């Protein structure tokens with residue numbers, strides 16, 4: 268089964284009367300009722316098996332597979348993807364801790380269709396996990412939990428919730444632990460649900476909360492080590508952040524489908540709308556945003572396998588940049604659609620406003636854009652280029668980004684909390700040199716400018732020293748520039764890794780690469796003269812056959828049977 272075949276299944280379910288019928292999903296959105304039919308269809312197909320690593324009995328062997336599947340669901344309905352995919356996020360701590368018995372037990376429940384929620388946030392604490400007040404106190408051989416987690420996706424519907432709890436009253440980095448709570452096993456009256464919260468987007472999702480009132484859990488509910496909760500969460504978040512950007516890619520696919528239809532059928536001033544040069548350029552710019560987002564996401568999914576010790580930085584870059592790129596893409600498509608981007612009842616276009624509303628959550632949960640940028644900014648002094656010779660990683664980036672490369676097995680034990688290198692960006696010089704050997708129109712010039720910008724950034728970074736506390740605004744800006752440089756390097760690496768695609772659709776004449784580099788240079792504050800013509804070319808290609816599938820990933824991922 269390939270991701271394309273799975274997409275065919277979901278398309279079948281999207282027919283009138285099916286569980287993904289847009290009429291049904293819109294009705295759920297308006298009534299704020301859970302999309303149970305769509306989630307049940309995904310359960311029947313076996314999607315939960317892909318949230319469970321194969322060593323615990325599931326089918327998760329490669330993060331790019333999970334990406335392809337969640338992207339496919341999100342491209343039909345982002346709320347359903349958020350509601351269903353949450354189990355991947357909720358269970359990640361258990362897989363990361365690696366206790367075989369606990370993980371195998373949870374795996375069985377997930378594959379039977381039970382949902383797992385992820386309870387980090389508390390009403391008073393927000394992003395500040397060290398402020399968490401939900402406590403776990405020893406009672407006999409087990410624990411008693413008291414306190415609230417809010418807001419939490421699937422807090423009410425999920426049978427399990429994975430919570431971060433304070434186990435040392437003094438708190439601090441070693442004062443928290445993770446517990447997997449089976450709510451069905453709790454004594455009556457000790458678990459209370461907080462009401463569903465009305466939301467701006469993903470209105471039909473179960474966004475609520477949970478309160479524990481001296482809720483007793485057995486000793487084996489502890490996930491990982493006592494006091495190791497914060498570190499465990501910080502590691503699990505690296506996997507979930509890489510996973511959840513697939514939601515953004517799906518939203519981007521969905522929006523481009525609508526934009527393409529509009530460009531193809533709208534007539535204005537006696538001509539086709541797509542003949543307006545500005546409309547084509549805007550469409551092309553929105554294509555480039557999706558291609559760049561996909562590239563960064565794909566590089567992150569592969570990094571998780573190949574260089575997990577770098578994932579703390581790579582996942583932060585990815586979670587900060589990808590939702591931002593896609594939210595910007597949605598704004599462009601909204602402008603393109605004009606009134607149809609705002610009206611919710613026009614056939615074929617009414618769904619756009621929902622995508623735009625729904626997608627805003629991706630930049631908020633699992634660490635907001637700022638939280639991730641701030642994490643990257645704090646780590647920049649350690650990452651600074653040239654600080655130490657890069658550790659020999661064995662396989663170079665342009666090898667492990669090859670589509671036919673079999674990724675190394677996922678090994679959460681190799682995750683760290685402070686990356687010391689970034690193989691993608693460290694390879695920039697080499698990647699630019701490789702491109703120079705086969706110069707492409709415009710791409711070589713833009714790549715050289717990127718290398719200069721990275722050189723300049725490296726000088727600023729080399730002056731940084733680790734400091735306690737939140738990074739200053741100037742360092743947050745450096746982190747943002749670092750994200751753009753990383754994205755440009757990822758685009759060059761994907762190009763160098765996959766020469767077999769160079770004469771295909773979005774790759775031909777280096778078009779996709781040029782689009783990515785033009786965006787990166789703009790992000791870095793440059794005005795590349797090649798940008799407008801490149802975006803115009805991308806916009807034109809969207810109208811042709813290639814527009815059916817906007818992607819630089821040539822071969823649809825084979826999903827393991």
Ligand SMILES: Cc1cc2nc3c(=O)[nH]c(=O)nc-3n(C[C@H](O)[C@H](O)[C@H](O)COP(=O)(O)OP(=O)(O)OC[C@H]3O[C@@H](n4cnc5c(N)ncnc54)[C@H](O)[C@@H]3O)c2cc1C
Pocket residue numbers: 384385386387388392393394395417418419420421466474628631632633634635636637638641737
């Ligand atoms: C629909 C929805 C579903 C959710 N689902 C879940 C869930 O399933 N599980 C769960 O645990 N949580 C969930 N959350 C909570 C979500 O993860 C939090 O909203 C998020 O962690 C931020 O907390 P906050 O909104 O209270 O913002 P605050 O922490 O109060 O932050 C306020 C602002 O400061 C910024 N900020 C915070 N820290 C920093 C920093 N270090 N550097 C720079 N800027 C910073 C934030 O980006 C934000 O803009 C959900 C939220 C929503 C809206």
